[in-house]
Amino acid sequence: MSDSSTRRKFIAATGSAAALALAGCSGDTGGSGTTTGTAENMTEAGTMDDQMTEDGMMEQRTVTVRIENVAPSDFYGADSHTGGGIWITPGAYAVHSGDNPIFTEGEAASIGLEALAEAGPPTGFEGEPGLVDELGGMNDGMGDDGDSMDDSESMDNGMSGTVAHSGAYTPENTVADPNDPMGEVPGAPPIAPGGAFEFDVQATPGQKLSFASMFVPSNDIFISPGAGGIPLWPEEGEPVDDDVTDSVYLWDAGTEPNGEPGQGPDQAPAQDSATQGGDEGGVVRRLNDVDDGYSYPDVSNVIRVTLTPHESMDGGGMNDGNEMGTETMGDDSMN
Numbered sequence: 001m002s003d004s005s006t007r008r009k010f011i012a013a014t015g016s017a018a019a020l021a022l023a024g025c026s027g028d029t030g031g032s033g034t035t036t037g038t039a040e041n042m043t044e045a046g047t048m049d050d051q052m053t054e055d056g057m058m059e060q061r062t063v064t065v066r067i068e069n070v071a072p073s074d075f076y077g078a079d080s081h082t083g084g085g086i087w088i089t090p091g092a093y094a095v096h097s098g099d100n101p102i103f104t105e106g107e108a109a110s111i112g113l114e115a116l117a118e119a120g121p122p123t124g125f126e127g128e129p130g131l132v133d134e135l136g137g138m139n140d141g142m143g144d145d146g147d148s149m150d151d152s153e154s155m156d157n158g159m160s161g162t163v164a165h166s167g168a169y170t171p172e173n174t175v176a177d178p179n180d181p182m183g184e185v186p187g188a189p190p191i192a193p194g195g196a197f198e199f200d201v202q203a204t205p206g207q208k209l210s211f212a213s214m215f216v217p218s219n220d221i222f223i224s225p226g227a228g229g230i231p232l233w234p235e236e237g238e239p240v241d242d243d244v245t246d247s248v249y250l251w252d253a254g255t256e257p258n259g260e261p262g263q264g265p266d267q268a269p270a271q272d273s274a275t276q277g278g279d280e281g282g283v284v285r286r287l288n289d290v291d292d293g294y295s296y297p298d299v300s301n302v303i304r305v306t307l308t309p310h311e312s313m314d315g316g317g318m319n320d321g322n323e324m325g326t327e328t329m330g331d332d333s334m335n
Helices: 003-012 016-023 111-119 131-137
Strands: 061-069 091-096 163-169 174-176 196-203 208-216 221-225 248-252 303-309
Touching (some): 091 131, 091 196, 111 131, 111 208, 111 221
Antiparallel strands (some): 061 196, 091 163, 208 221, 221 248
């Protein structure tokens, strides 16, 4: 089976519910979807009150985030589930103040992060809230169009209200995939070496970016910034225009025991269902701190993350809401 076919089969193993959920992440406008934070409901995460320009408009810039797979195509053996390569799945992101809202090092992963780290979908296991929902629920208890978790469903981690807006970067955000020779991008599966996702976020001074994608092949390893997130725009200065990979790490979710990468039956893309595999009952840790006896690349040999701010718009006001929030996925993009 070709690499492209195997990657398409990978997401199919997570179930059709994940594909349908991601397809429903966007609004009906055909743009980039709806936002989980607006001018009316931004909390301290949006820091609206102290970030207004002299004419009363919010100082804000659009920033393009590029997540590129720079891994070698033969890091693991040719007999591995990925044919030797490393894949990066679609994921969830948040623009926030304070710490990375996706997880806390040394604490148990949320059910949404568990689903992403074990099987890939940012929309979660069937019948459970996904990471996209959890991040939406941190926006002062509000989510996308009221569809995200209510207060009783939010993660009990004391970080509600830190997220200005959040969403998912999906296969439709794939801008490069040299291993998709049929030209089916957008609509590709997880990106293989040479592939890349790109999506836009809105930033105001003091805000940061955090995201999470699954590292494939693995049982529950994911890629994400550390506790401080990735600064998008320092309080003093201009929006960041740089390679920010040094803020990103490989993490073990602590939800499923590790097996040899690319060989274990309970790993994506070989597993038959998203929930397949034993429960580890551990906590989130840097992969460098996990002594499982297996080989992993340095994060800089897996991923490159760059930020490119756009020129400011006249008036410095907020852009069309279609540039904020969850990205759209077609019905066939995860199959």
